[in-house]
Amino acid sequence: MDLTAGGARAVPVARSERTGLVPAGTVLAGSVISLVGLTWDIQWHGDVGPDTFFTMPHLFLYSGSAISGLASLVVVLMTTAARRARRPVDARVGGRAINVFGKVFAAPAGYLVTGTGAAMFLLYGLWDQWWHGLYGFDAVIDSPPHIGLLLSITLSIIGTVMVFAAAREHRWGTVGVVGSLGVLIAFSTVTVLGLQQIDVDGLDVVSVGIALLSVLLVSAGAGFWGRPGGAVRVAAALAVIQAITWWFSPWAAEAYASAVGLPMRDYIDGVPAMPSMMPMALLPIAAVLEAVHLLSRRWPAGRVSVLAGVIGGLLVGASMPIQNAIVYGSDRMPWAVVFATGAAGAVVGLLGGFAGWRFGGMLRLLAPAKGENAHA
Numbered sequence: 001m002d003l004t005a006g007g008a009r010a011v012p013v014a015r016s017e018r019t020g021l022v023p024a025g026t027v028l029a030g031s032v033i034s035l036v037g038l039t040w041d042i043q044w045h046g047d048v049g050p051d052t053f054f055t056m057p058h059l060f061l062y063s064g065s066a067i068s069g070l071a072s073l074v075v076v077l078m079t080t081a082a083r084r085a086r087r088p089v090d091a092r093v094g095g096r097a098i099n100v101f102g103k104v105f106a107a108p109a110g111y112l113v114t115g116t117g118a119a120m121f122l123l124y125g126l127w128d129q130w131w132h133g134l135y136g137f138d139a140v141i142d143s144p145p146h147i148g149l150l151l152s153i154t155l156s157i158i159g160t161v162m163v164f165a166a167a168r169e170h171r172w173g174t175v176g177v178v179g180s181l182g183v184l185i186a187f188s189t190v191t192v193l194g195l196q197q198i199d200v201d202g203l204d205v206v207s208v209g210i211a212l213l214s215v216l217l218v219s220a221g222a223g224f225w226g227r228p229g230g231a232v233r234v235a236a237a238l239a240v241i242q243a244i245t246w247w248f249s250p251w252a253a254e255a256y257a258s259a260v261g262l263p264m265r266d267y268i269d270g271v272p273a274m275p276s277m278m279p280m281a282l283l284p285i286a287a288v289l290e291a292v293h294l295l296s297r298r299w300p301a302g303r304v305s306v307l308a309g310v311i312g313g314l315l316v317g318a319s320m321p322i323q324n325a326i327v328y329g330s331d332r333m334p335w336a337v338v339f340a341t342g343a344a345g346a347v348v349g350l351l352g353g354f355a356g357w358r359f360g361g362m363l364r365l366l367a368p369a370k371g372e373n374a375h376a
Contacts, residue, residue, distance in 0.1 A: 017170055020093035024163045024176060026071040027114050031157050031183050034064030035241070036248070038153075038190060039274040040256075043249040047268045048257045056256055061149075062125060068156050069118025072111040080106045092173075095166040095366045109366065110166055114159030117152050124148035150191045157184045165224065165363035177224055177363065181217050182237025186245075188213040189277040204341045207320035211345035214279050215312040215352035216359070218286045219305060223360020228290050230360070235286035238278060246275040269328065276327050281319040285312055289353075302354060309353015310346045317345015 037060025044057055079097050082089045083106040089097055094108025107115070128145035157180060164176030192209030199205075221234035249272040257264055279285075292308040299307075321338045324330075 018172075019090055020163075020167050021170075021172055023071050023075050023093070023111070024160075024167065024172075027068040027111075027156070027160045027163060028176060028180060028183075030064045030066070030068030030071065031153070031160055031180070032064070033067065034061050034153050035183055035186060035245075037061035037064060038150075038187070039245045039249045039272075040252045042190065042274045043253040043272060044256070046273045047250065047253045047264055048262055049265065057252075062121075065118050065121040065153060065156065068114055068160070069121070072115030072118060072159070075111045076100075076105055076107040076115060079108055079111075080104075082106075091368050092167045092169070094163045108163075108166070110159050110162035110164075112159070113162055114156045117154070117156030117159060120155065121149060121152035124152055147191070147194045150187065154184065154187055154191060157187060161363065162366055166366040168224075168364065168367045173367075174225075178221060178230075178233045178237050181221050181234045182241055185214055185217050185234070185238045185282075186241050186274075186278055188217070189279075190274060202336055202340050203344060204321050204324075204337055207324075207341050208317055208344045208348055210277070210279060210320055211313045211316040211341075212348040212352045214282055214316050215289075215309050215349045216356040218282065218289065218312070219309060219353050219356025220360040220363065222289065222293060222308075223305070223357040224363045225360070226364065228294060231286040231289045232283065235283040239283050242275045242278045242280070246272045249273065249275060271327055276324075279316050279320060280323050282316065285315045285319070288312070288315065301357065305353045305357035306350055307353070309349040309351070309356070311349070313349015313352060314342050314346035316349070318342030 037057045040060065041055070041057035044055070075094060079089055079093075083097060089106070089108075091097075091108075094110035097106040097108055098112055099105070100107050100112065124145050128149060131143060131145050161177055161180040161184065164173045164180055167173030168177065189210055192206050192213065195205045195209045218231040218234045221230040224230060225233070250270065254264060289308045289312050292311060293304055296304045296307065318338050318341060321334055321341055325333050
């Protein structure tokens with residue numbers, strides 16, 4: 001985990017290409033472990049029932065965040081030590097160093113965000129433990145401490161995206177950005193459950209939230225990639241995650257229930273809870289967004305991103321009520337909800353497309369430009 005760079009003569013090329021890969025891979029692994037714990041925990045709530053604080057899914061959730069946080073802390077301490085010793089620090093390892101608490105610490109931007117999210121997760125975890133102790137169990141996913149926990153993990157994953165973006169000149173950096181954005185979309189489908197408290201007749205508010213975040217993040221992939229294929233790659237990463245968790249979630253809930261001697265509920269529907277919330281049509285929708293960018297390449301990029309966002313938001317928003325009706329075997333299609341949610345999705349997609357493209361551009365700026373000194 002060498003974060004310093006002493007020049008081309010002191011560092012072999014093969015080694016320099018892997019500089020930063022270990023800590024970046026560690027924070028991504030922590031995010032994936034948390035994702036496994038989340039999809040497992042949600043399925044447990046539906047198929048088995050309420051749980052206590054100390055369960056195996058919760059262990060995965062908390063250990064994943066701890067892994068990301070500890071890896072970030074190690075990088076920050078190593079960067080701080082290198083800065084104090086006046087050794088150059090490679091800016092491709094998490095981005096340029098930022099002074100924290102004056103000049104007490106020097107933290108690469110990506111690891112600062114990831115570590116902050118992990119620290120917040122710990123605080124919300126203490127609140128969640130108090131919540132469990134007060135009520136004895138946790139019956140809903142959108143409880144106040146759970147929303148705080150999900151937002152904290154989301155912040156950590158954003159930091160993970162930044163960490164890989166800083167190393168975009170390496171293949172593992174670009175692949176890591178795509179994978180991290182896919183994990184971020186998967187998490188966002190649960191975070192938006194907090195919108196269930198907003199009751200609008202004839203409108204699926206949660207699906208509108210999913211449309212906003214899905215369009216924003218695939219647009220970020222397009223903006224970061226800078227050429228055709230970025231949006232499709234991010235959507236493909238989500239499709240892989242959805243396929244794996246579709247099998248894993250029900251199996252893990254049943255296997256763990258059997259191991260601890262608890263029965264499954266008699267009325268379970270067999271639908272994987274969290275994977276079914278992920279937009280199944282996102283891959284072809286991302287291909288449509290790519291086509292919009294290609295056909296409108298003579299337009300200003302900002303205008304094209306807005307147009308693509310409107311189309312993407314419309315399609316994701318309209319597809320989600322249809323997806324829910326098919327997955328859960330509804331007798332009739334709620335067309336009024338489909339049209340209303342699609343229209344609302346187009347409105348928020350306008351913002352998501354523009355903001356996502358800009359976010360992707362900002363991610364590109366985290367890495368030193370070619371020919372620029374990569375050391376800070």
